[in-house]
Structures are given as structure tokens and as C-alpha cells.
Amino acid sequence: MSRLDAPAPAPLRFRKMHGLGNDFVVIDARSGDAAAMTPALARALGDRRRGVGFDQLAMLSDAPGADVAVAYWNADGSRAAACGNATRCVAALMLAEGLGPDLRIEVAGRGVLEARRREDGLIEVDMGAPATGWRDVPLSEAADALALPLPGNPAALSMGNPHCVHFVADLAAVDWRARGAEVETHPLFPERTNVQFAQVIDRGHVRARVWERGVGPTLASGSSACAIAVAGALRGLTDRRVAVELEGGTLEIDWRADGHVLMAGPVADVFTGEIAPEFLAALA
The missing domain is CATH 3.10.310.10 (Diaminopimelate Epimerase; Chain A, domain 1)
Structure with a gap:
């Protein structure tokens, strides 16, 4: 036929x-x-x-x-x-x-x-629980995942997918779309990566923008919000409970004592x- x-x-x-x-x-x-x-x-x-x-x-x-x-x-x-x-x-x-x-x-x-x-x-x-080992992200070579040898010393971790979190002083001053496109395909990330740019407002509030792997700019990303909260807590910038304010709205993240990350929103x-x-x- x-x-x-x-x-x-x-x-x-x-x-x-x-x-x-x-x-x-x-x-x-x-x-x-x-x-x-x-x-x-x-x-x-x-x-x-x-x-x-x-x-x-x-x-x-x-x-x-x-x-x-x-x-x-x-x-x-x-x-x-x-x-x-x-x-x-x-x-x-x-x-x-x-x-x-x-x-x-x-x-x-x-x-x-x-x-x-x-x-x-x-x-x-x-x-579930985040993974912070360089092999788990994964990275293409051994590196300190919490301070990568990239401009801005971003933190990398996995929430089942790879993330690269940049903490910045002024989100409005960052060309995050251009930078996100560059970092997504950086050789350090063999599976590409999601890229976040986060400004800490206070220990319970972070404002962020997200470049999503395979998508580009996105108004919100749940796994990215989790990655931002985990990276912020590990660097001592935020508490383990934090509101992540994305372009499309706010997600509530709670990195519990048992290691699991809860994410809530509408x-x-x-x-x-x-x-x-x-x-x-x-x-x-």
C-alpha cells in the first residue's frame, strides 16, 4: 500500500x-x-x-x-x-x-x-532529592559543582535534569537570554543544561529568570525553582524554605530535612x- x-x-x-x-x-x-x-x-x-x-x-x-x-x-x-x-x-x-x-x-x-x-x-x-556530585549533574569533567569555572562561578546540580544556577546582584542588568543560550550548550554539560539567573531579595525570597534546555526562555520552571532554592541554601544565601519569583509567578520551595524538595504552586x-x-x- x-x-x-x-x-x-x-x-x-x-x-x-x-x-x-x-x-x-x-x-x-x-x-x-x-x-x-x-x-x-x-x-x-x-x-x-x-x-x-x-x-x-x-x-x-x-x-x-x-x-x-x-x-x-x-x-x-x-x-x-x-x-x-x-x-x-x-x-x-x-x-x-x-x-x-x-x-x-x-x-x-x-x-x-x-x-x-x-x-x-x-x-x-x-x-525528590537533588544530586550535587559532578558526575550526577552530569559534567563532562571533574569540577566543584557549587562553583563552576565559568563566568559568575555558577552552581550546578541535578533535579533529575541538569541545572546551572547563577546568582546575580541585579537581575535587570543581566542579558540572561544571551547568556542562557551560551551556557545551555557549553562543553562542560554533555547533556546540555537548564540555566537560571537568580537575585536574592532576602533569605526567603528570590527573583529569577530561566533559560530552559530544549525550549529557551520560559515564564516558569518547577525544577529550576527547586535548583535555585537548593543552590541558594548550599551557598548560605537563603533558607531552605524560599519563594522563587519567576516571570510567570511564584513557586514555594521547601528543601526538607530529609533531603527531599517540595514544590508548590497553582x-x-x-x-x-x-x-x-x-x-x-x-x-x-
Whole structure:
């Protein structure tokens, strides 16, 4: 059968959500009838002019021993091992289905994360423990991960994905977009990295901007907020409980005594839709 004779694929249903402007396409493949995700399809859906547009795509599937499994894709078609705001959005969907009140979400590359809705209505996710060893970030060579040999001596750590946190005196004076693009692909980061620029307002409040690996500038990033809080505490700049004020709003971070990082904030359910069969067929 030729490509022209092949039956058109079925429409692909999706949901658009965001956490503080960090936006996601969520595809529910638990029924088994969703199209298989590929880098090309992720890139096409992530195109903000020709597709739907997103920072990350979340593909849901069944998970023995958890309420749901989720795999993340970046807008450039690469895989993302962790996405805190998207995990909070997935948690909100599961709670709306009547699951909970405590959820177990299996994240590809990160393990099972626990989530719940707090009494104040915010969705909270236990993002697990950070890793600060240079091999764990990972870095391409041995280095002091808390004071990298890069301009500004940023700190590197992993929240399941790599982060490079710059503490600056005046966020408004930093060309963080240009610098973020440079640092993301620096040879010191063999898997590329998320890049943060943070100004400490006081020990419980940090203002930040984020360049996200595989995406670029983003209004918010949950794992980045966690990385900023951990790096700030390790450097003695902040307490272990801190509000991270991002361009899209504020996330509450609590690096607990047991080593786990809790991240809480609001989510928004925007709309549902279908990707046309013709769009999918063009990618086949």
C-alpha cells in the first residue's frame, strides 16, 4: 500500500495546561489509542505557529504501582527527564478524576513522585532529592559543582535534569537570554543544561529568570525553582524554605530535612482539542 493509499490516522486528542505560564500539551495514552510520540511529532506539535505550542509535552500511560506514568518531551523534540510544573498539572488532572488525595506519579527517568493538593489549593509535588556530585549533574569533567569555572562561578546540580544556577546582584542588568543560550550548550554539560539567573531579595525570597534546555526562555520552571532554592541554601544565601519569583509567578520551595524538595504552586486548565488527521498524516 502506498503512502497515498494509507488510511488517515485518527485525530489526536490533547489538553493544554500551564503552571505560571510554563505551558504544556497533555496527551492521555492510557487507553492505548493515542499516536506514538516521536521527536518529529513533538517538534511539530511544539511549533507555536504551525502546531499547538508548548514548553513540554506530557504523555500519560498506565503504571503498575502508581496512579499514572508520564513521559516528557521538550519543544525541540528532545526528551525531558523531569518537569515539575507539568507534574503538578498531571496531578491536578488525576485529582479531577477522583484519584488521591495522595498521588503517585511515575516519571520516566526520575522514578515515582508523590503529589497532593494542599489545603490552600496549591498543587504540591515531592521532587525528590537533588544530586550535587559532578558526575550526577552530569559534567563532562571533574569540577566543584557549587562553583563552576565559568563566568559568575555558577552552581550546578541535578533535579533529575541538569541545572546551572547563577546568582546575580541585579537581575535587570543581566542579558540572561544571551547568556542562557551560551551556557545551555557549553562543553562542560554533555547533556546540555537548564540555566537560571537568580537575585536574592532576602533569605526567603528570590527573583529569577530561566533559560530552559530544549525550549529557551520560559515564564516558569518547577525544577529550576527547586535548583535555585537548593543552590541558594548550599551557598548560605537563603533558607531552605524560599519563594522563587519567576516571570510567570511564584513557586514555594521547601528543601526538607530529609533531603527531599517540595514544590508548590497553582495550575491552570486552558482548553482541550484535537490534532487533525491531515496534520498527523503529513508527518508519517
